[in-house]
Amino acid sequence: MSWDLDTFIERLYRKQLLSEGVVKELCEKTKEILVREGNVAQVSAPVTLVGDVHGQFYDVLEIFKIGGWAPFTNYVFLGDYVDRGYYSVETITLLTCLKLRWPDRITLVRGNHESRAVTQTYGFYTECMRKYGNANVWTYFTDLFDYLVLSVVIDDTIFCVHGGLSPSIHTIDQIRVIDRFREIPHEGAMADLVWSDPISTPSFASLGGGTDEKGDFAISPRGAGYLFGKEVTRKFLEVNGMGHICRAHQLCMEGYQILFDDMLSTVWSAPNYCYRAGNMASVLEIGPELRRYFNVFGPCPDQDRDAPGRDAPGSSGDLTAHYPETGDEEGAGGNQWRRKKAARKLVPGALRDPLEIDDSELTAVTGGGITKVVAEYFL
Amino acid sequence: MLAQPGSPFTSGWIESSLDANHNLKSNRMTSVEQQIAANGTLYALLDSLTCGEVIKDQDPAANKLGARPQHPLCLDSELSVSEGCEALAANRITSAPVYDANKGGFIGMLDYRDLVAFVLSVLHKVPKDPSPVDVSMDVTDIVKRALVNKSEVPIKLVSNLSHSNPLIPVQASASIRVAVEEFVRNHVHRVVVLQPENDTAHFAGILSQSAVAALVASRVGKLAGAADPTAKSMWATGNKTLQELGLVGKDIISVIPDDTVLEGLYMMHEHKISSVAIVERTEQGDNQLVGSISMTDIKAILADRKGWRRLYERAFDFFTSMRFEQGLEAGGDDRIPTFTVHPETTLIATIEKMAATRGHRVWVVEGSRAVGVVSLSDIMPLLLK
Numbered sequence: 001m002s003w004d005l006d007t008f009i010e011r012l013y014r015k016q017l018l019s020e021g022v023v024k025e026l027c028e029k030t031k032e033i034l035v036r037e038g039n040v041a042q043v044s045a046p047v048t049l050v051g052d053v054h055g056q057f058y059d060v061l062e063i064f065k066i067g068g069w070a071p072f073t074n075y076v077f078l079g080d081y082v083d084r085g086y087y088s089v090e091t092i093t094l095l096t097c098l099k100l101r102w103p104d105r106i107t108l109v110r111g112n113h114e115s116r117a118v119t120q121t122y123g124f125y126t127e128c129m130r131k132y133g134n135a136n137v138w139t140y141f142t143d144l145f146d147y148l149v150l151s152v153v154i155d156d157t158i159f160c161v162h163g164g165l166s167p168s169i170h171t172i173d174q175i176r177v178i179d180r181f182r183e184i185p186h187e188g189a190m191a192d193l194v195w196s197d198p199i200s201t202p203s204f205a206s207l208g209g210g211t212d213e214k215g216d217f218a219i220s221p222r223g224a225g226y227l228f229g230k231e232v233t234r235k236f237l238e239v240n241g242m243g244h245i246c247r248a249h250q251l252c253m254e255g256y257q258i259l260f261d262d263m264l265s266t267v268w269s270a271p272n273y274c275y276r277a278g279n280m281a282s283v284l285e286i287g288p289e290l291r292r293y294f295n296v297f298g299p300c301p302d303q304d305r306d307a308p309g310r311d312a313p314g315s316s317g318d319l320t321a322h323y324p325e326t327g328d329e330e331g332a333g334g335n336q337w338r339r340k341k342a343a344r345k346l347v348p349g350a351l352r353d354p355l356e357i358d359d360s361e362l363t364a365v366t367g368g369g370i371t372k373v374v375a376e377y378f379l
Numbered sequence: 380m381l382a383q384p385g386s387p388f389t390s391g392w393i394e395s396s397l398d399a400n401h402n403l404k405s406n407r408m409t410s411v412e413q414q415i416a417a418n419g420t421l422y423a424l425l426d427s428l429t430c431g432e433v434i435k436d437q438d439p440a441a442n443k444l445g446a447r448p449q450h451p452l453c454l455d456s457e458l459s460v461s462e463g464c465e466a467l468a469a470n471r472i473t474s475a476p477v478y479d480a481n482k483g484g485f486i487g488m489l490d491y492r493d494l495v496a497f498v499l500s501v502l503h504k505v506p507k508d509p510s511p512v513d514v515s516m517d518v519t520d521i522v523k524r525a526l527v528n529k530s531e532v533p534i535k536l537v538s539n540l541s542h543s544n545p546l547i548p549v550q551a552s553a554s555i556r557v558a559v560e561e562f563v564r565n566h567v568h569r570v571v572v573l574q575p576e577n578d579t580a581h582f583a584g585i586l587s588q589s590a591v592a593a594l595v596a597s598r599v600g601k602l603a604g605a606a607d608p609t610a611k612s613m614w615a616t617g618n619k620t621l622q623e624l625g626l627v628g629k630d631i632i633s634v635i636p637d638d639t640v641l642e643g644l645y646m647m648h649e650h651k652i653s654s655v656a657i658v659e660r661t662e663q664g665d666n667q668l669v670g671s672i673s674m675t676d677i678k679a680i681l682a683d684r685k686g687w688r689r690l691y692e693r694a695f696d697f698f699t700s701m702r703f704e705q706g707l708e709a710g711g712d713d714r715i716p717t718f719t720v721h722p723e724t725t726l727i728a729t730i731e732k733m734a735a736t737r738g739h740r741v742w743v744v745e746g747s748r749a750v751g752v753v754s755l756s757d758i759m760p761l762l763l764k
Contacts, residue, residue: 084703112713117747120669121699121716122706186719186744197712219735223715251711273711 005101012094015057015087020136023093027140030100034108034147039175041107041152047074048295049160049284051248051267052111055085055123058300059271059281060094066297067283071102076152078248078267079111079162079194082141083122084274089131092124092141110148111162111249112194112224115184146181150193157243157290164247165228165236166192167217172240186224195225197250198233198259198266230260237263244292246284255282256294265292271299415599416613421762422556424598430558430572431551433594434584453478453582454489454534460497463489463534464681473675476546476571476582477534485571485582488546489534491674492653494681495644498690502641548573551583555594558586562759568653568739588755589737595762596734600727616764617727624761627722627743627751633658636669636695640680643672643694654740657694658749668717668742668749670698679704719744720753726761729753 003025008018018026048067053060067073081095082088099106112118119125119142128138152160153172168189169175178190185191197220216232233245245264250257252268259265271281285293414423452470454463456479467475467489474490547561551574561570569587573580599614611618621627633656634643643655654673658666672694679701680686689697706713718741720729732741733755743751 112715117669117716118713121702122713123699123703126699186715195715219731221709221714221736222712223718223732223736223738274707277707277711 005097009094009097009101012090012097013061015090017089017131018093020132020134023137024140026093026096026100027144030096031144031147033100033103034144034149035181037149039150039178039180040172041076041109041149043074043076043107043152043154045155045286045288045290047076047154047286049246049267049286050075050077051269051282052078052080052113052251053085053091054080054113054270054273055082055088055091055127056270056273056299057085057087057090057094059269060091062271062297062300063269063283066295067285070098071105074105076107076154076160077109078160078246079109079148080113080248081108081111082124083113083119085123085270086127088124088127089137096141096144107152108148109152109160109162110145110150110180110184110194112184114142114145114148114194116142117183146183148180150178150180150190151175153242154286155290156241158246158286159237159240159242159244160246161193162247163192163194163225163249164196164198164245165226165232166196167226168192170236170239172242192225194249195220195222197222197225197227198247198264199227199229200259230263233260233263243290251277251279252282253277253279255280255296256284265294267294271297412599412613419615420764421595421599421614421616424595425556425559425762426554428555428594429551430549430553430555430570430586431574431583433555433590434551434572434586453485455480456486457533460494460534461681464494464678467491468678472585474569474585476585485546488569488571490568491677492648495648495674495677498677498681498687499641499645499648502690546571548580549586550575555586555591556763559591559759559762562588562591562756563763566756568756588759589734589739591762592730592755592758593734596727596731600731600734612725612727614727616761617730618725620723620725621720621729621743621751621753622722624726626726626753626757629751631656631658631666631742631749631752633666633749634672634694635659636693638694639691640672640676640694640697641690644674644677644690647672647674653754654752656742656749656752657698665748667747668719668744670695670702670716671742672698672701673739676701717742721745722750726758730758733758 003022008022008026011018050063050067053063064070067075075098077095081092085091095106095108099108113122113124119138124141125135125138128141129135131137150161151172154160159172166189169192174189175193180190184194199218216229218227220227237243237245244262246267247264248267248269250266250268251270251273252266255268255271257266257268265284267282267284268279269281269283271279273279280296280298282294282296285295287293411423411427415421452466452472452475454466454475454477456477458466463475467473474488476485477487477489478484479486545565545567547565547567547570549558549561549570549572551572558570561567569585572583572586574583575581595614599612599617616624632646632650632652634646636657636659643657646655647653653675654671656666656668657670657672659669661667676697680689692700702714702716714736718732718736718738720732720741720743722743722745724743729741733739740752740754742749743753
């Protein structure tokens with residue numbers, strides 16, 4: 001097969017697997033791009049943040065339908081691409097292709113599931129064995145995971161990471177000097193960034209583990225990382241001149257959660273997690289002037305997806321219409337966004353007075369005309 | 380409050396509590412903690428609390444994993460094995476005393492070791508036949524075949540079957556040190572706390588090694604070695620490494636990923652341990668730790684009528700299915716597959732990790748190479764040093 005990234009992406013949108021040889025080449029080429037990125041990627045708004053997707057491929061397509069297709073929307077994915085869902089391979093292969101194709105539009109952050117030990121336990125390894133008959137693809141991707149960045153800063157204001165904070169990290173510069181090109185260790189700064197969780201209860205004493213003197217950190221019941229409180233969050237933001245922390249890593253029944261007087265938020269992007277949790281999901285859309293919208297959505301309707309385990313080639317139809325050579329802005333609906341089951345949640349404390357915002361300004365959020373939805377097929 | 384010259388409070392430790400500007404330094408050390416720092420032992424802590432006080436403080440709504448029972452749970456001796464197992468699992472406890480109404484008293488404890496011993500003994504009694512696995516059978520059917528005239532085995536026959544869990548009572552007014560001494564002397568994981576009322580002893584609750592470890596972690600743990608690499612606990616022994624304390628280098632009882640769950644349970648029963656490691660042997664002859672199976676996992680087998688056939692699953696597949704379910708039960712918070720420490724980890728950091736994860740052991744690794752295991756039973760004697 002000749003090397004044609006656009007064709008690969010087209011096939012992946014149809015949930016068709018790429019060959020082992022192509023996956024190997026894909027990972028090699030993507031490593032070359034990632035190796036040049038620092039541990040803290042700098043990104044500008046407008047951009048959409050995506051939380052855990054965990055191999056829920058059809059719901060990843062929902063994200064693109066709702067948030068806009070690459071490259072017309074900038075995306076930062078906050079990790080946990082694989083494990084638990086039925087289509088981890090298709091999901092990570094698609095995201096890797098998108099990164100390779102548009103490296104400046106897609107940022108991939110490492111989550112705690114982008115790890116050899118974790119993927120052997122929670123499903124990705126098994127899925128690779130089942131779909132390819134051997135562990136090579138698993139090896140290619142887990143080697144690639146060693147190259148994913150650890151965090152993102154959006155316009156020097158919003159700090160993004162998969163898990164949370166670390167008692168070993170006070171400044172963002174300390175993150176920059178970590179050697180990230182390795183398996184995630186069980187402890188230390190790198191482990192903490194992908195495993196930690198915020199805790200909102202005031203009392204740490206009930207947790208049983210050791211706490212530090214001000215009750216800011218507690219050892220996490222997950223067995224790696226820490227639980228961290230409001231004071232630690234405030235201090236981190238102050239010391240680093242940031243305004244907000246956005247992270248993923250924890251299931252939110254409503255798709256997102258805002259904590260610590262809006263100093264921190266969690267975004268979760270796998271609806272009906274494990275096909276049984278019954279939760280909503282969201283993506284965080286950050287507009288110019290850093291306005292934040294949690295775009296909430298539900299799972300892809302059952303009639304639009306195959307039964308797990310049954311791959312029907314071509315059943316998702318031809319999705320190349322959204323993949324034009326030129327940015328065709330006069331497509332169906334013009335600049336209108338069409339959303340399925342979407343709800344806009346205006347974050348309190350946004351920089352603009354909410355009463356001033358009306359619908360016609362919404363389309364301007366993404367810079368006017370750079371988002372296109374191919375409506376006919378999906379409606 | 381500044382110490383005035385000539386006041387009874389002028390003493391060495393007050394002066395050391397003042398900073399350069401003679402302001403009282405913020406000082407959380409209570410007198411108990413000061414004694415620990417001074418004497419180097421935990422007796423000050425262990426003697427300062429009674430068993431009754433500690434079990435009362437056990438917070439029933441502490442974690443996402445579900446509330447512990449508000450009232451201490453006893454099991455009737457006539458309950459069947461599956462009912463007893465369901466009761467343990469539903470209440471998220473690992474053992475309960477068994478009360479015999481006819482005898483009017485406690486006859487023993489039921490815990491997972493007993494259930495494992497029961498399953499092993501029953502399966503051993505099943506005669507070998509050409510088609511050994513009949514998926515339509517459940518445990519009670521097996522019992523029917525194995526024991527004549529009994530359709531449901533009452534737990535009074537099962538409790539203490541493992542001979543490893545005698546009922547050890549302590550008075551609610553006894554200090555925690557007494558409980559720890561009982562843990563060590565009798566090799567038990569928990570004691571029954573009795574509150575005398577008039578002439579009878581009223582069952583007040585169960586005090587476990589886990590509860591004591593959590594107490595130690597919260598009082599003398601200071602995230603030793605984490606927030607600040609030089610931060611030390613006030614408990615001298617706690618600052619020693621596992622290597623220094625001789626806790627590394629014990630042989631690890633293990634199975635390979637392809638072994639069955641039944642073989643894992645058998646290893647636990649034979650060696651009288653509560654968890655077995657799952658290791659992969661590398662070409663260099665190292666044991667890479669990839670997972671573990673615990674005694675308490677048997678509840679997933681016995682609580683479900685058809686669950687017994689899981690005994691024949693691959694150990695590693697069983698382990699991953701346990702983690703899968705545990706993550707969902709914890710509200711979607713997946714855990715790291717194995718809880719590990721290093722030979723250079725301090726004792727107090729090890730205790731803190733066990734308390735935070737509510738685990739009963741941690742595996743000692745170098746890289747991913749398994750080199751030892753430290754359990755709560757290993758730690759209890761050190762609390763008395």
